[in-house]
Amino acid sequence: MSTVSESGVVGAVNKELFIGGKWTAAADSRTFPVHDPATGEVLCEVADASPADGLAALDAAVAAQADWSAHPPRERGEILRRAFDALMARQDELALLMTLEMGKPLAEARGEIAYAAEFFRWFAEEAVRIDGGYAVAPNGVGRFLVTKQPVGPSLLITPWNFPMAMGTRKIGPAVAAGCTMVIKPAAQTPLSMLALAQILADAGLPDGVLNVVTTTGAGEVMEPLIRDGRARKLSFTGSTAVGRKLLEQCAGNVLRTSMELGGNAPFLVFDDADLDAAVDGAMQAKMRNIGEACTAANRFYVQRGIVEEFSRRLTERMAALPIGRGTEDGVVVGPLIDEAAVAKVNALVTDATQRGAKVLTGGTTVDGPGHFYRPTVLTDVPAAARMSTEEIFGPVAPISVFDTEDEALAAANDTEYGLVSYVFTSEIKRALRVCERLETGMIGLNQGIVSNPAAPFGGVKQSGLGREGGTVGIEEFLETKYIAVSL
Ligand code: NAP
Numbered sequence: 001m002s003t004v005s006e007s008g009v010v011g012a013v014n015k016e017l018f019i020g021g022k023w024t025a026a027a028d029s030r031t032f033p034v035h036d037p038a039t040g041e042v043l044c045e046v047a048d049a050s051p052a053d054g055l056a057a058l059d060a061a062v063a064a065q066a067d068w069s070a071h072p073p074r075e076r077g078e079i080l081r082r083a084f085d086a087l088m089a090r091q092d093e094l095a096l097l098m099t100l101e102m103g104k105p106l107a108e109a110r111g112e113i114a115y116a117a118e119f120f121r122w123f124a125e126e127a128v129r130i131d132g133g134y135a136v137a138p139n140g141v142g143r144f145l146v147t148k149q150p151v152g153p154s155l156l157i158t159p160w161n162f163p164m165a166m167g168t169r170k171i172g173p174a175v176a177a178g179c180t181m182v183i184k185p186a187a188q189t190p191l192s193m194l195a196l197a198q199i200l201a202d203a204g205l206p207d208g209v210l211n212v213v214t215t216t217g218a219g220e221v222m223e224p225l226i227r228d229g230r231a232r233k234l235s236f237t238g239s240t241a242v243g244r245k246l247l248e249q250c251a252g253n254v255l256r257t258s259m260e261l262g263g264n265a266p267f268l269v270f271d272d273a274d275l276d277a278a279v280d281g282a283m284q285a286k287m288r289n290i291g292e293a294c295t296a297a298n299r300f301y302v303q304r305g306i307v308e309e310f311s312r313r314l315t316e317r318m319a320a321l322p323i324g325r326g327t328e329d330g331v332v333v334g335p336l337i338d339e340a341a342v343a344k345v346n347a348l349v350t351d352a353t354q355r356g357a358k359v360l361t362g363g364t365t366v367d368g369p370g371h372f373y374r375p376t377v378l379t380d381v382p383a384a385a386r387m388s389t390e391e392i393f394g395p396v397a398p399i400s401v402f403d404t405e406d407e408a409l410a411a412a413n414d415t416e417y418g419l420v421s422y423v424f425t426s427e428i429k430r431a432l433r434v435c436e437r438l439e440t441g442m443i444g445l446n447q448g449i450v451s452n453p454a455a456p457f458g459g460v461k462q463s464g465l466g467r468e469g470g471t472v473g474i475e476e477f478l479e480t481k482y483i484a485v486s487l
Helices: 006-011 051-070 073-089 091-102 106-129 165-177 191-202 218-228 240-251 275-291 304-319 339-354 405-413 428-437 473-477
Strands: 017-019 022-024 031-035 042-047 133-136 143-150 154-157 181-184 210-212 233-237 256-260 265-269 297-303 358-361 376-379 396-402 420-424 442-445 478-485
Touching: 006 091, 017 051, 017 191, 042 191, 051 143, 051 181, 051 210, 051 218, 073 091, 073 106, 073 165, 073 191, 091 106, 091 191, 106 165, 106 473, 154 165, 154 218, 165 181, 165 191, 165 233, 165 473, 181 218, 191 210, 218 240, 233 240, 233 473, 240 256, 265 275, 265 405, 275 297, 275 304, 275 396, 275 420, 297 304, 297 405, 304 358, 304 376, 304 396, 339 358, 339 376, 339 396, 396 405, 405 428, 420 428, 428 442, 473 478
Parallel strands: 154 181, 154 233, 181 210, 233 256, 265 297, 265 420, 297 396, 376 396, 420 442
Antiparallel strands: 017 022, 017 210, 031 042, 133 143, 143 478, 358 376
16 A cells, blocks of 8 residues: 555646646636546546637647747756655655556556656757758859757647556657647546646646646547647647547648557567576566556467467466556456446457357456456367457457468468557567568567667557657657858
């Protein structure tokens, strides 16, 4: 149990909209409830923004842009650095807040606060490294000046599964680059973002640079902002289905986009793999965030020689995981986000078993309040099963067997997604061959976690456009300007 109280951390968050540096009620005073997914109980009410509130937030971002772009990069970095310190100093209370609204166990929530804060530290360092160039034109007469400038007012939309880190991964580079923002967090987990807005204000972020709108009307509030013409960029993290829709809306004004979308990660284990490492990696890649991660291993392909042993060991580990409210000591498997998520996972498992898959452990919901699903391992999952093509987003590991490397690669790449894949093999030539042929933006080679603020995160195919984090992350919020100079 944590030493900070649940009502204390929820009570400490301002529940209004944050526009132009002021906390303000929604224009029509509407609010909506935030639920604890472990109990189904209402934690609190937050402001429910209307389209007029969204426009007020964009007005504030547009008004602040010119001054903010002129702000010294060092100071922009220092604001981020102070916010990093504040996030780490308040790690326990922010972790508890996240566990209450999202469900993940406290240890994982603490990990997410550290991961989220690290984006601020990383981009604090990047703010002062925005470069340019001076070159002699090929004809020897002219000169080229190249400089980078902030893209301008940016719209940011984040999902519920990493309520803090998906925000800082966008806000960090936007602040570093000199962009102002309107951010809309997921309606199911608005509290972490509201707490973050206060932290950034306290760290010295000028009024209007970050504006936060919480709403149950995501489409009706955000579409007018996308179509308004004054915003210059949309950075979205969420499902591929919503991402496609937003790309269409962005086409109207040729808005620049960054799209971090869904995944369907294959997890390949070859006969020559270190089996201990493969099982450890499988547990991380599958069970981080209760399986509710875009990077979650969604399909396990295991070579025939070790499939039985791998399945046995994975089943043993999965069956032993303690399930419960994320605030309880020792709990590893918290609730899924809502009842619809449980129903979807259940439907995918039923579909797979009806097509011949066998349940080694789990396969059922948990009685009582909250939205719990048991850690599940399935074998003999056929390619025709829905879970081979759809994101499971829950604690279910489907195992299929393969014989040859070509067969494994064909199965792994047989998806519209291309975010991440995992490969376990001890043979260096095979490792490089397979990594080169996998159609994903990221690969975990003999490891089950790829996320790192210092590395470029993102997908290919329908998993997205652009990269967040690493040295390329700030480029998403910069334009390159070339000045042709006559001497
Ligand atoms: P989602 O349904 O696409 O929602 C994501 C965000 O978009 C939420 O803030 C949502 O608001 C908002 N939204 C929904 N419809 C919208 C619309 N018509 N116009 C504007 N905004 C809209 O996804 P989710 O269920 O929250 O998150 C899970 C998905 O995110 C999974 O597919 C996962 O793989 C993906 N994800 C990807 C990454 C990555 O880095 N690639 C990271 C994390 C998650 P409401 O909350 O109000 O619906």
